[in-house]
Amino acid sequence: MHFDRALTIGSSVRMISPDQKNCAETPEALITRIAGTRDRAAYAALFTSFAPRIKAFVMGQGMTAQEAEDLAQEALLNVWRKAHMFDASKASAVTWIYSIARNLRIDAARKAKRVRELPEDLWQGDGDKAADEQIVDTQSAQAVARLLDGLPPEQKDILRLSFYEDLSQSDIAKTLSIPLGTVKSRLRLAMTRLRTAMDGKRTGVKS
């Protein structure tokens, strides 16, 4: 089977350059207003900005439009309820929101799977280390985006297929018709670069 890379890779999710956005107010400020005064106008602005992107993101990962719409609603509702837990010194707003949406998507997938094949108690209480409190990313999402932009195309392809298409590394290898080892080394290179930048910028990590 032949894949046209230009058509296949990341085709379901379109990207815009970070410069195209000129928000009047940062999402960090909006979340702070929600936390402080349950500011509904701030919530409306945040919803308008993020719900469509979350919807697009999880549709790219295989959700139907309706499922994605519901998940986007749920994610923003979580932002409203957990706004007081947001700490701008630990994560940028978009990273925090991404994490919330990601957890919801995993929950939804597990729920669907659990119904089919697994006893419920197996899924509980093992503590997901990637959960909200784990995020300590002092980089702005824009800074990370610029860093990702500077990666060689073959590394970017791996990241796009990983995050936008939600593929395992062996599925990425099949999709691109390259050895699994190549996928691993490209991801390792991209991660090393990103981590070097993150480590250099880190101001404090809780133990």
Added chain:
Amino acid sequence: MSAVHHPGEDLLWDYFRGALAPGLRLSVSTHLDLCPNCRDDLRAFTAIGGAMLEATEGVAMSDSALDLALARIERPVELPQCACACTGQAAGVPRRL
């Protein structure tokens, strides 16, 4: 030589995206408790995800989505006492259309 055996990046990635079976998930989780290095990898995954969400071009929500969202936050769910003027009035909320 370190006796620690790190999960490979493919395993960490599958852990991150929630694709591991429960037993394996528990093993990775236990390792992460002890390994700051692998925790940093997860943190990098999260940062990349955030940047990608940032750069994603949105798909339009349904027409009633914002109304629904504003109605849903009205429902009382352990909301803290609120001293401001937002006592249940949706009317004053500006809509961005």
